[in-house]
Amino acid sequence: MSTQVINENLDDLKNADNYTGMWKDLWSARDTAWHLTHRNPTLVKYEHLLLDGRKGSRMLFPMCGKVIDMKYFWEQGYEVYGADCAAEAAQDFFKEQQLEYTCEDLDEKSRLYSVADKRLNIVQTNFLTLDNPLINNTIECVWDRGAFGTITEEEQKLYIQTMKRLLAPNFRYLLLVTEFDDKLWTGVPFSQPEEKVRQYFGDFCEIEKLDSKIPDHVGLYQKHMQTPLEVKETTYLLKPKQRGQA
Numbered sequence: 001m002s003t004q005v006i007n008e009n010l011d012d013l014k015n016a017d018n019y020t021g022m023w024k025d026l027w028s029a030r031d032t033a034w035h036l037t038h039r040n041p042t043l044v045k046y047e048h049l050l051l052d053g054r055k056g057s058r059m060l061f062p063m064c065g066k067v068i069d070m071k072y073f074w075e076q077g078y079e080v081y082g083a084d085c086a087a088e089a090a091q092d093f094f095k096e097q098q099l100e101y102t103c104e105d106l107d108e109k110s111r112l113y114s115v116a117d118k119r120l121n122i123v124q125t126n127f128l129t130l131d132n133p134l135i136n137n138t139i140e141c142v143w144d145r146g147a148f149g150t151i152t153e154e155e156q157k158l159y160i161q162t163m164k165r166l167l168a169p170n171f172r173y174l175l176l177v178t179e180f181d182d183k184l185w186t187g188v189p190f191s192q193p194e195e196k197v198r199q200y201f202g203d204f205c206e207i208e209k210l211d212s213k214i215p216d217h218v219g220l221y222q223k224h225m226q227t228p229l230e231v232k233e234t235t236y237l238l239k240p241k242q243r244g245q246a
């Protein structure tokens with residue numbers, strides 16, 4: 001598939017809301033086996049590359065769940081936006097982090113959960129169709145673990161279109177995906193080989209592979225997959241592609 005196809009195929013847009021049902025069901029059953037109860041070690045290791053010396057930048061956690069790193073960056077003075085389709089993700093996050101929050105409609109498809117200073121926010125929305133002037137073209141840093149790597153190819157095309165709407169010109173972006181023998185496991189999460197990442201991000205990002213290893217929390221994946229599969233987490237640093245770069 002060429003990047004041209006990714007950019008031009010809008011047919012999936014009409015199906016975008018069909019994709020969130022499974023996740024909402026998991027959240028209403030509080031079946032969040034993917035959740036890490038500590039800071040993500042890969043984000044800890046590479047946050048200097050993500051922040052790149054910037055202070056107070058606006059950060060995005062696409063398909064954020066209730067990731068505790070969001071609170072950490074808010075405490076460090078960054079402005080944080082998570083986005084998740086499930087109201088429970090936002091509600092559980094603020095409750096578990098013992099933070100008071102308010103909630104208002106952002107637009108007809110999105111609700112905004114925020115703490116009082118408005119620098120820690122979760123947008124309850126379908127990320128695949130998120131398009132709001134409050135955040136379009138403003139995201140300077142992205143941490144993606146468990147978003148691009150857990151959705152189907154149709155969803156991935158919409159994810160890329162959304163990201164292109166949201167990113168500020170000089171963004172930094174850490175993308176963590178899983179890789180494993182996909183003959184032994186088919187389903188969420190999907191194995192994402194390097195060619196796939198280059199195919200989807202290559203037309204607008206400079207891509208540097210940082211790391212590929214079996215994480216300490218591999219048991220989370222193996223429990224979900226019900227097999228002792230060697231699941232690697234591979235992390236890429238993405239930056240805007242300079243003009244004229246191949």
Ligand SMILES: C[S@@+](CC[C@H](N)C(=O)[O-])C[C@H]1O[C@@H](n2cnc3c(N)ncnc32)[C@H](O)[C@@H]1O
Binds near residue numbers: 062150
């Ligand atoms: C595997 S979990 C990862 C959560 C989080 N990033 C983490 O590392 O713990 C995937 C999350 O994406 C959310 N999600 C899936 N599809 C979505 C969509 N189209 N829009 C917004 N959130 C979505 C789910 O509700 C779920 O919380």
